[in-house]
Amino acid sequence: MLSIEQREYLLPKAYNAALRAGAVILETYSHAEDYAIDIKQDLTPITLADRQSHNLIKEYLGQTRIPILSEEGREMLYEERRGWDLFWMVDPLDGTKEFIKGNGEFTVNIALMADNEPVLAVIYVPYIRKIYFCDKCTGAFRKEEVAPDPKAELTQRQIMEQAQPLPVAKACNDPIRIAVSRSHNTEETFEHIDRMKEKFPKAEVIEQGSSYKFCLLAEGSIEYYIRTSNTYEWDTAAGELILSAAGGEVVSHPDRQKLRYNKESLLNPHFVCRSKFMPN
Known part of the structure; x- marks a missing residue:
């Protein structure tokens, strides 16, 4: 179990990494001629933005000295990671096909895994400036109008300012x-x-x-x-x-x-x- 001090150190790391990644993703998103699209072994596309986001998150979260399992680092052998009790699970650009289509429906996904279960999580939707985050011990939250920031370094207190607890709705939609x-x-x-x-x-x-x-x-x-x-x-x-x-x-x-x-x-x-x- 992570201590309060550990959670209040690690959640901001994930949050800031997502904002920094969002900045580099949107920079590439605005220059479609520079996407540098390739096809991976599983026949899914990868772009320059995927690679840049992966490298940025890997470098920034490397400060925590916690290993990272990322979509763009998937070649890591099971024998190497099977014994990890704490690691980051990262998708540096989820929705690459939507990124290529230009519809804005892409995210940055970062989860901290403890004993192979997620305990901290951040999902950032940079195009619409919404960020969702969760500490398993304190609940899930949403913030709106959160701009991508290549130098983000927010504290736990700043992250919680104006954060809305989830769910936001009070009842089921009709119709569902x-x-x-x-x-x-x-x-x-x-x-x-x-x-x-x-x-x-x-x-x-x-x-x-x-x-x-x-x-x-x-x-x-x-x-x-x-x-x-x-x-x-x-x-x-x-x-x-x-x-x-x-x-x-x-x-x-x-x-x-x-x-x-x-x-x-x-x-x-x-x-x-x-x-x-x-x-x-």
Whole structure:
């Protein structure tokens, strides 16, 4: 268990790293001709912004002397990381396809993992200047109009100023809102939605890219999210903690088990998420 002093040192590190990464990402985002897009071994795209964000976060969080497992450092062997009791789980640019499309639906995901469970988390949505963060011991929060800052060095006190506890909503939406990925749906996704609509015929389906879906669930802006295509542990760790601390849940689909982290394979199972207000 981390002490209060440790949490109040490490959460600002993650928060400031996200703001700094957001700055470098938006700088590249404004120059589409310089994206330098390549395709990784898993056939997903990577851009200059992914690489720059990864390098920046790695350098900044390196001050903590806690190891980092990042999407852009995925080649790390299981034998090297299996014994870690504390490490950072990072997706330096979640929603690369949305970044390339130019729709602003991309995030920076940073989670601190203790005994392979998230205990601190930050998700920053730089294009819309919203940041979501969580300390497992004190709850989940949202701040708006938080500008990217290449020199961010905020303290715990400054971070908590004007922070809104999550969820923001007070009740379920009517009709309920169901989120799906904007770029990664399958036939199973739509079959699941059809079954949901038998119970909730007026349900609205909302497409949304990146881990921002977890934030919308935590806010109470949407009630449900189904994912039946590949994701990795860095796609979900921060979002799961933020959503769970806001009263929601993330479970594997269809067997409804808790997600596990730092596995030999970093692939997640399919999963569903429910907000605090999702009716049974």
